Amino acid sequence: MKLVEIKDLLKCEVLAGEEDLSVDVSQVVASDGMSEILAFAKSKELMITGLTNIQSIRTADIAGVSAVLYCRGKRPDKKVIEFAKQKRIPVLVTEMVMFDICGILYNKGLKGVS
Amino acid sequence: MAAELLRESFQIQGRNFDKAGEISSEIKVILKDLDIDAACLRRVVIVAFEAEMNVVMYADRGTLTLILTDQDICLDVKDEGPGIPDIDLAMKEGYSTASDEMREMGFGFGMGLPNMKKNSDDFCIESAVGKGTSVFARVRLDSHA
Ligand SMILES: Nc1ncnc2c1ncn2[C@@H]1O[C@H](COP(=O)(O)OP(=O)(O)OP(=O)(O)O)[C@@H](O)[C@H]1O
Ligand SMILES: [Mg+2]
Numbered sequence: 379m380k381l382v383e384i385k386d387l388l389k390c391e392v393l394a395g396e397e398d399l400s401v402d403v404s405q406v407v408a409s410d411g412m413s414e415i416l417a418f419a420k421s422k423e424l425m426i427t428g429l430t431n432i433q434s435i436r437t438a439d440i441a442g443v444s445a446v447l448y449c450r451g452k453r454p455d456k457k458v459i460e461f462a463k464q465k466r467i468p469v470l471v472t473e474m475v476m477f478d479i480c481g482i483l484y485n486k487g488l489k490g491v492s
Numbered sequence: 493m494a495a496e497l498l499r500e501s502f503q504i505q506g507r508n509f510d511k512a513g514e515i516s517s518e519i520k521v522i523l524k525d526l527d528i529d530a531a532c533l534r535r536v537v538i539v540a541f542e543a544e545m546n547v548v549m550y551a552d553r554g555t556l557t558l559i560l561t562d563q564d565i566c567l568d569v570k571d572e573g574p575g576i577p578d579i580d581l582a583m584k585e586g587y588s589t590a591s592d593e594m595r596e597m598g599f600g601f602g603m604g605l606p607n608m609k610k611n612s613d614d615f616c617i618e619s620a621v622g623k624g625t626s627v628f629a630r631v632r633l634d635s636h637a
Contacts, residue, residue: 412545413560413603416538417610421530429598437598440520440541442534463515 379403379486381445381468384424387486388472390447392457401444405491408480411471412437418491419443426479429455432461439465440459449476494561498526504547504554506573507597514547517556523551532633535567535611539629542604543569549594550574551624562612564633570626576619583609584619597622 382399385392392399407419414434415425420441427434430452436448438446445468448454453471454462462469472479484490500522501615502515503615520537528536540556547554576582583605587624609615614630 393504410598411601413542413601413607415542417603417607421534427598432510433513433597433599436517436541437596440513440516440537471588 379488387468390470392473393469393471394462397419398468403444406488407491416441420491422489424468428452432458438467449479462482494563496561498560501555501557504556505543506552512591515556515636516544532631533633538611540567540609542608543627546604548569551609565631572624573592575621575625577621577624579619
């Protein structure tokens with residue numbers, strides 16, 4: 379599924395990487411634990427998290443995920459968004475909670491990594 | 493004997509969470525520029541990041557040395573800090589002494605050391621209580637685990 383479809387489906391606002399929304403993702407890694415994301419992500423997933431600090435983007439970069447989606451309308455600082463832009467990682471934010479996001483994406487055929 | 497192609501050391505500051513992870517990002521860029529195989533690069537940067545975070549979280553200061561040979565990539569991380577009293581326990585998934593503040597930042601799941609071991613072909617950790625900890629990890633260039 380393309381990021382732009384995910385954006386519409388989850389009514390996201392795009393905070394970084396507007397020009398990269400044609401990227402396709404088929405798997406999702408969702409966690410608030412950075413080591414957990416690093417343990418499961420295989421690269422090119424969509425990362426969903428409720429943590430909006432600079433470490434969330436660092437983890438995304440190290441794990442090699444394709445994009446970061448923040449849930450519950452949580453917005454990172456400007457500094458964090460700038461860092462994501464620098465690393466060319468698209469960042470989206472939705473008002474929806476983690477459970478609903480995962481349910482919707484799962485229904486659309488996206489799968490978790492294990 | 494493996495021929496050494498590159499050796500570079502980086503200083504890690506304990507408890508500096510703003511900079512935490514910068515060194516691993518830099519290593520990713522260095523290895524990418526060298527056209528290292530993607531799977532191998534991934535494993536190395538995950539090990540580097542977890543090691544760097546542990547020094548930031550638990551130690552006073554540390555040094556991470558990246559060594560590239562024609563056969564493997566090694567990370568040698570030495571810190572000055574409290575050390576680890578029980579290494580077997582620390583290696584268990586889920587064991588963590590992280591503070592609430594660290595947990596709020598998304599750390600302290602007790603997965604760092606197991607992740608490092610899983611992503612290395614050779615992994616060794618030594619520690620002296622009250623002095624510090626040293627971690628050595630080797631990722632072979634030809635392994636695709
Ligand atoms: N360099 C170090 N110096 C002192 N203690 C350490 C060091 N590295 C790890 N430890 C100890 O080992 C425990 C387990 O480390 P590990 O990296 O597996 O998990 P964590 O850091 O607690 O959580 P996570 O890595 O999931 O964020 C730590 O909680 C800490 O008590
Ligand atoms: Mg750790």
